[in-house]
Amino acid sequence: CIYLPISIAVRYVDQAKSARKDIDILQLGRKNRKLHEWALEYAKKHADVDYVYQTQDGSLTYESTVHGNIGRFDTRGTFMSILSRARISLVSSPAFDDGRDFGEGFDFFTPRFFESAAMGCYMLGRYSMNQEAEKLKIASVCPFVENQMQFENLLKERLQATSFFQE
Numbered sequence: 001c002i003y004l005p006i007s008i009a010v011r012y013v014d015q016a017k018s019a020r021k022d023i024d025i026l027q028l029g030r031k032n033r034k035l036h037e038w039a040l041e042y043a044k045k046h047a048d049v050d051y052v053y054q055t056q057d058g059s060l061t062y063e064s065t066v067h068g069n070i071g072r073f074d075t076r077g078t079f080m081s082i083l084s085r086a087r088i089s090l091v092s093s094p095a096f097d098d099g100r101d102f103g104e105g106f107d108f109f110t111p112r113f114f115e116s117a118a119m120g121c122y123m124l125g126r127y128s129m130n131q132e133a134e135k136l137k138i139a140s141v142c143p144f145v146e147n148q149m150q151f152e153n154l155l156k157e158r159l160q161a162t163s164f165f166q167e
Contacts, residue, residue, distance in 0.1 A: 016119040019084035025051040032092035089116035093127035122158040
């Protein structure tokens with residue numbers, strides 16, 4: 001394996017600093033089933049909380065618990081635009097929670113972690129506690145969520161925050 005550092009264009013970081021945070025919770029692309037279930041449950045209990053996620057039909061169409069179908073996000077620009085509007089981004093490594101099996105226990109942090117940080121999102125996640133997690137200090141910016149109670153407590157805390165861009 002060769003480690004390739006992730007980068008992001010400055011224009012997206014600049015875009016994030018001026019974005020309005022009107023999406024409470026967002027899970028872009030591949031969904032972690034536990035985080036998805038917990039977010040749906042939270043949104044049911046709190047009707048004013050907007051959770052946005054990709055539909056299951058593979059069309060890159062997104063659903064909002066407040067607004068219903070909000071359209072298709074299939075370009076880099078629209079993808080980064082919706083991410084910049086999120087207060088909280090739900091993230092996970094691909095092999096965690098019975099996700100993709102890459103063999104040999106291999107699991108890694110996807111660009112979504114770094115994009116979410118660059119877009120000024122708080123993150124909540126489920127991921128492998130491996131050497132990469134330690135090296136990158138992922139837990140310092142993205143708490144590992146073990147259960148629904150912890151998830152709801154962290155959501156409540158972060159949704160009450162007034163600043164979402166941490167420098």
